[in-house]
Amino acid sequence: MNFAIIDLPIRKLAVDLASGFSRHWHGGDAYRSMYFNALSMSFPVGEQFFIDSVRAGAATLPQDERHAPLQAMVAQFVGQEATHRHLHSLYNRHLETHNLRNRWQGWAQRRVNWSRRFGLSPRNVVAVTAAYEHLTAVFADTLLRHDLMQGAEEQMQTLWRWHAAEETEHKAVAFELYRAMGGGALRRIAWYCYVFCIFSLESNVQTLLNLKRDGSLLRRSTWGSALAFWFGRTGQLRLCARALMAYLRPTFHPDDDDNRAAAAQWLEDNHARWTRMK
Numbered sequence: 608m609n610f611a612i613i614d615l616p617i618r619k620l621a622v623d624l625a626s627g628f629s630r631h632w633h634g635g636d637a638y639r640s641m642y643f644n645a646l647s648m649s650f651p652v653g654e655q656f657f658i659d660s661v662r663a664g665a666a667t668l669p670q671d672e673r674h675a676p677l678q679a680m681v682a683q684f685v686g687q688e689a690t691h692r693h694l695h696s697l698y699n700r701h702l703e704t705h706n707l708r709n710r711w712q713g714w715a716q717r718r719v720n721w722s723r724r725f726g727l728s729p730r731n732v733v734a735v736t737a738a739y740e741h742l743t744a745v746f747a748d749t750l751l752r753h754d755l756m757q758g759a760e761e762q763m764q765t766l767w768r769w770h771a772a773e774e775t776e777h778k779a780v781a782f783e784l785y786r787a788m789g790g791g792a793l794r795r796i797a798w799y800c801y802v803f804c805i806f807s808l809e810s811n812v813q814t815l816l817n818l819k820r821d822g823s824l825l826r827r828s829t830w831g832s833a834l835a836f837w838f839g840r841t842g843q844l845r846l847c848a849r850a851l852m853a854y855l856r857p858t859f860h861p862d863d864d865d866n867r868a869a870a871a872q873w874l875e876d877n878h879a880r881w882t883r884m885k
Contacts, residue, residue, distance in 0.1 A: 610677070610779065610783045610862075611779070611862055612676050612680065613680065613776060613777070613779075613867075614683070615680060615683035615684060615686075615687055615773075615776055615777050615780075616683070616883045616884075616885065617683065617686035617687055617689075617690060617883070617884045617885040618687075618690065618769070618773070618881040618882065618883055618884065619690070619881060619882045619883075619884050620690070620694060620765070620766065620769050620880065620881050621765075621879075621880050621881060621882070622694070622762045622765050622766050622880075623762065624694065624697040624698055624701060624762070624766075625697065626762075627701050627704070628701065628760055628762065628763055629760065630705050630821065632759060632760045632763050633756075633758065633759045633760075633763070634757075634758030634759055636758075636832050637818065637821060637823035637826065637828070637829050637832070638814075638818070638823075638829050638830075638832035638833045638836060639759075639832060639836060641814050641817035641818050641821060641823070642810075642814045642817075642836070643767065644702055644707065644814075644817055645711065645810055645813035645814040645817055646810065647695045647698045647699055647702070648699055648702070648709040648710075648711045648712060648813055649711045649712065649715055649809070649810070649813070650691060650692065650695040650699075651692050651695055651696045651699065651712065652712045652715040652716050652719065653715055653739065654688045654689070654691050654692035654695070655692055656715070656719050656732075656736070657688050657736045657739065657740070657781070658685050658688050658689060658692075659732075660729070660732040660733050660735070660736040660781070661681050661684060661685065661733060661736060661780070661781055661784055662681070662685065663729040663732065663733075664681075664729045664730070664732070664733040664784050664785070664788055665677075665678055665681045665784060666729075667729050667730075667788060668784075668787055668788065674787065677783060677784060677787055680777075680780050680783075681780060681784060683777070683885075684777045684780040684781070686884075686885060687773045687776075687777055691770055691773070694766065694770075698766070699712075705821070706820055707817050707820055707821070708816065708820065709813075710812075710813060710816060711809055711810075711813040714809055715809075718805075722735075729788065730785070730788050730789070730790050730794070731794070731798070733781055733784055733785045733788060733790070734785055734790055734794055734795050734798040735798050735801075735802060736781040737781040737782045737784075737785050737795065737798075737799075738795070738798050738799040738801075738802035738803070738854070739802055739806070740774070740777075740778055740780075740781045740782070740861075741778070741782075741799065741851075741854050741861065742802065742803065742806055742851070743774045744774050744775055744778035744861065745847050745850045745851055746771075746843075746847065747770070747771035747772070747774040747775050747778075747870075748771070748775055748850070748864075748866050748869065748870075749843065749846045749847055750767060750768070750771045751768060751771050751772065751775065751869045751870060751873060752866075752869050753841055753846060755767075756768060765877070765880055768873055768877075769873075769874075769877075769880070769881065771870070771873075772870035772871075772873050772874050773870075775866060775867055775869070775870035776867060776870055776871075778861045779860070779861040779862055782860070782861050792857040792858075792859075793857075795854075796854070796855055796857070799854050799855070800855075803851070850864065
């Protein structure tokens with residue numbers, strides 16, 4: 608096995624989500640606030656699925672010295688994802704006080720239940736996890752390098768940048784596990800196409816539902832913000848398209864784009880905001 612061995616500390620983040628945050632916490636921007644709220648709504652179920660998937664995948668590997676570094680990274684990956692799940696559960700609990708309804712978690716849980724009912728193999732569920740990890744890593748890198756949290760409330764900036772930094776750190780773990788399990792490019796790419804479609808649909812539908820319940824769906828400023836966020840000079844489609852498409856290459860590897868520097872720099876500059884647990 609030949610891959611970069613990365614230390615993935617499990618961190619306790621110094622944010623107080625119990626104190627809450629404003630309805631339009633992203634600088635008063637309804638669209639951006641509701642879009643990132645939608646993403647958070649998917650995380651607790653999604654992160655648990657990722658944890659269960661890599662555990663099941665790692666259990667299929669021989670327990671030997673050759674696989675020991677990957678097993679160690681999987682354990683750290685699980686720890687990081689567990690902290691993400693916990694904090695976003697607190698985040699989502701506060702969204703209920705804003706009268707927002709989390710439909711995405713139900714959609715995601717039904718798919719998880721389906722995969723278990725029909726006995727989706729560990730190799731397939733790890734392929735699905737690797738696909739989601741690529742999506743989140745691309746968006747995380749964009750968030751950090753293009754400061755998508757500028758103007759947001761301070762604790763929300765901290766939460767999202769920390770999450771983005773850790774997603775960038777562990778972006779290759781599920782991918783490497785999939786390769787170690789003997790997974791090939793065709794299966795990986797097929798699952799990515801499926802995941803990309805599902806994620807694109809559900810993230811946008813949940814955002815629209817959030818905006819409707821927020822009362823800001825039909826405001827001109829909402830749609831102006833949405834157009835700028837996706838299609839503007841620094842819009843998400845412009846910034847992310849090439850990186851998202853890269854996963855379709857048979858020879859793709861997450862470390863083809865050596866972008867961990869921005870994540871490492873944020874973690875170093877903000878070391879007072881987190882404590883290493885393991």
